[in-house]
Amino acid sequence: MIDLVIVGAGPAGLCAAIAAAENGLKVCILDEFIQPGGRLLGQLHQEPNGYWWNGIEEAHKLHKKAVQLGVDIHLGVSVYDLQKAEKGWFVYSSDKIFESMCLLLATGASETPIPVPGWTLPGVMSIGAAQVMSNVHRVKPGEKCVVIGVNVLSLAITRELQLCGVEIEGILLPHPNLVSGESADPERVMQSLLRLSHLAPSPFIRFGGKWVTPKLAVQFFPKKGFKMWGIPIQVRSRVLSILGEKQVEAVRIANVTPSGDSIPGTEKEISVDFVCIAGGLTPLSELAAIAGCPFQFFAELGGYIPLHNEYMQTDVQGLYVAGNITGIESAKVAMAQGKVAGLTISKDLKALKDITKIEDAVKNVVVTRRNAMIQFHPGIEKARTELYNEFSRSRGKMISI
Amino acid sequence: MKSMRITHHPVLGKLEEKREVKFTFDGKPFSAYEGETIAAALLAHGVRTLRIHEEKKSPRGIYCNIGHCFECRVRVDGKSVVRSCITPVTDGMSVESGMLNVSASMKGVKP
Ligand SMILES: Cc1cc2nc3c(=O)[nH]c(=O)nc-3n(C[C@H](O)[C@H](O)[C@H](O)COP(=O)(O)OP(=O)(O)OC[C@H]3O[C@@H](n4cnc5c(N)ncnc54)[C@H](O)[C@@H]3O)c2cc1C
Ligand code: FES
Numbered sequence: 098m099i100d101l102v103i104v105g106a107g108p109a110g111l112c113a114a115i116a117a118a119e120n121g122l123k124v125c126i127l128d129e130f131i132q133p134g135g136r137l138l139g140q141l142h143q144e145p146n147g148y149w150w151n152g153i154e155e156a157h158k159l160h161k162k163a164v165q166l167g168v169d170i171h172l173g174v175s176v177y178d179l180q181k182a183e184k185g186w187f188v189y190s191s192d193k194i195f196e197s198m199c200l201l202l203a204t205g206a207s208e209t210p211i212p213v214p215g216w217t218l219p220g221v222m223s224i225g226a227a228q229v230m231s232n233v234h235r236v237k238p239g240e241k242c243v244v245i246g247v248n249v250l251s252l253a254i255t256r257e258l259q260l261c262g263v264e265i266e267g268i269l270l271p272h273p274n275l276v277s278g279e280s281a282d283p284e285r286v287m288q289s290l291l292r293l294s295h296l297a298p299s300p301f302i303r304f305g306g307k308w309v310t311p312k313l314a315v316q317f318f319p320k321k322g323f324k325m326w327g328i329p330i331q332v333r334s335r336v337l338s339i340l341g342e343k344q345v346e347a348v349r350i351a352n353v354t355p356s357g358d359s360i361p362g363t364e365k366e367i368s369v370d371f372v373c374i375a376g377g378l379t380p381l382s383e384l385a386a387i388a389g390c391p392f393q394f395f396a397e398l399g400g401y402i403p404l405h406n407e408y409m410q411t412d413v414q415g416l417y418v419a420g421n422i423t424g425i426e427s428a429k430v431a432m433a434q435g436k437v438a439g440l441t442i443s444k445d446l447k448a449l450k451d452i453t454k455i456e457d458a459v460k461n462v463v464v465t466r467r468n469a470m471i472q473f474h475p476g477i478e479k480a481r482t483e484l485y486n487e488f489s490r491s492r493g494k495m496i497s498i
Numbered sequence: 499m500k501s502m503r504i505t506h507h508p509v510l511g512k513l514e515e516k517r518e519v520k521f522t523f524d525g526k527p528f529s530a531y532e533g534e535t536i537a538a539a540l541l542a543h544g545v546r547t548l549r550i551h552e553e554k555k556s557p558r559g560i561y562c563n564i565g566h567c568f569e570c571r572v573r574v575d576g577k578s579v580v581r582s583c584i585t586p587v588t589d590g591m592s593v594e595s596g597m598l599n600v601s602a603s604m605k606g607v608k609p
Binding site: 130131136141151153173175207208210217220221222225227229231234235236237238239260261262344 | 502509534547558
């Protein structure tokens with residue numbers, strides 16, 4: 098029987114496989130995408146020291162290492178159900194049923210959509226879709242675009258689109274509705290932008306990050322927006338609707354007051370041939386729910402999180418989680434978490450050669466988190482502590498049953 | 499139609515030449531790079547509409563591009579509900595927008 102089946106060949110799944118295979122476990126990874134690497138494949142960021150974090154290269158390195166260690170990787174295979182067996186798991190996939198002792202869910206995250214009138218037109222896509230199209234498939238999603246949603250991911254990916262020769266008309270706020278929530282509020286958005294001042298080549302943001310409150314920054318916000326890497330960022334304009342007959346032809350926008358009300362008479366149309374919607378990320382955790390994991394909501398981590406501890410164990414025996422399914426963070430953190438999971442599983446299957454490695458790997462997750470260039474939320478570390486505490490409390494209860 | 503392929507990228511470099519394969523979309527011939535997805539191959543030729551909505555009849559294309567939303571579903575060699583954004587093109591593949599063979603009930607007509 099297979100010792101460990103991993104769902105997801107992203108950075109977390111690959112690193113877990115490497116750590117487990119290094120300890121002699123028989124490991125199999127299942128992933129529905131055409132290439133291994135998960136969302137790491139599309140990533141392309143310039144770090145403050147000028148070095149480019151090239152996700153495709155990083156993914157190739159991890160894949161090569163896993164293959165050298167004998168990890169069996171099945172691509173184009175979707176997992177849609179799980180069942181606990183007497184000893185281990187049955188994993189139902191579009192290929193066949195896999196049977197394993199332990200199961201690691203490393204399914205990553207999905208993007209939160211923001212519905213906008215006209216958003217079903219061909220040419221409207223999530224910002225991550227545009228990232229994968231241009232950086233992984235090397236196909237330009239269009240010539241000229243508007244991005245809806247101002248956040249760390251939209252800024253990073255819009256810059257990547259610009260590198261591919263796409264003309265960016267601007268990054269604007271969404272229309273306020275039940276789904277868009279805080280992302281439509283200029284002040285809240287300014288608050289999160291100011292936190293990115295360490296990334297910012299724009300003096301407005303750099304200066305603002307140190308000295309200005311979000312309220313003041315919105316009031317003094319230049320009417321035409323300001324530019325970051327030459328990309329106009331407009332927290333005082335919003336997209337009202339997307340227009341087009343058979344595909345995207347234009348967007349209709351309006352200016353907003355600092356408190357977020359549309360200013361009548363400022364509506365105008367901008368012609369574009371594609372639109373990206375950037376609503377942020379949320380853990381992709383359905384399989385953990387099927388497996389019977391308890392969940393808890395943490396806004397800082399991006400939504401409902403399967404309860405787990407810092408060793409990546411869940412409340413369900415033989416079931417582990419790692420990477421963005423445990424909360425939204427960058428790929429380096431997912432890699433560090435994957436390693437912890439691989440080592441813990443090796444220990445639980447009595448295969449771990451050097452037990453001290455686990456504590457080192459757990460510490461490394463914390464250090465990697467603190468040094469991460471892209472921080473998805475300022476409260477991640479605190480939320481993680483709360484989550485681990487909650488896990489020990491609920492586990493106490495479980496054991497007493 | 500001009501190709502949308504990014505042949506030169508300032509950081510990722512030159513696009514690697516790959517073997518070409520042929521496929522059809524609603525009967526029209528297209529070429530693709532071996533191993534690339536149906537959605538990417540069609541977009542490279544400027545095709546964005548992958549299907550027509552079963553009830554609303556509105557055109558639909560890719561949305562998430564990573565297999566989560568099912569907006570890009572097409573029919574491949576007779577098999578329906580295939581996600582074109584995560585399915586690689588193979589030589590001789592026949593892809594349909596899915597509207598050609600929908601049942602009367604799917605079109606909103608009482609059988
Ligand atoms: C669209 C998108 C873009 C992102 N861009 C960035 C970015 O630019 N910078 C950044 O720092 N972070 C980005 N992230 C965050 C990203 O999630 C992390 O950086 C990192 O990739 C998480 O690693 P992971 O291993 O947890 O999951 P992922 O890298 O998401 O890998 C999960 C894998 O699991 C597979 N999978 C999921 N469910 C199933 C199933 N049921 N059956 C089979 N296979 C399955 C998927 O196909 C995928 O390959 C992005 C996330 C998304 C969703
Ligand atoms: S575009 Fe979402 S599943 Fe293909």
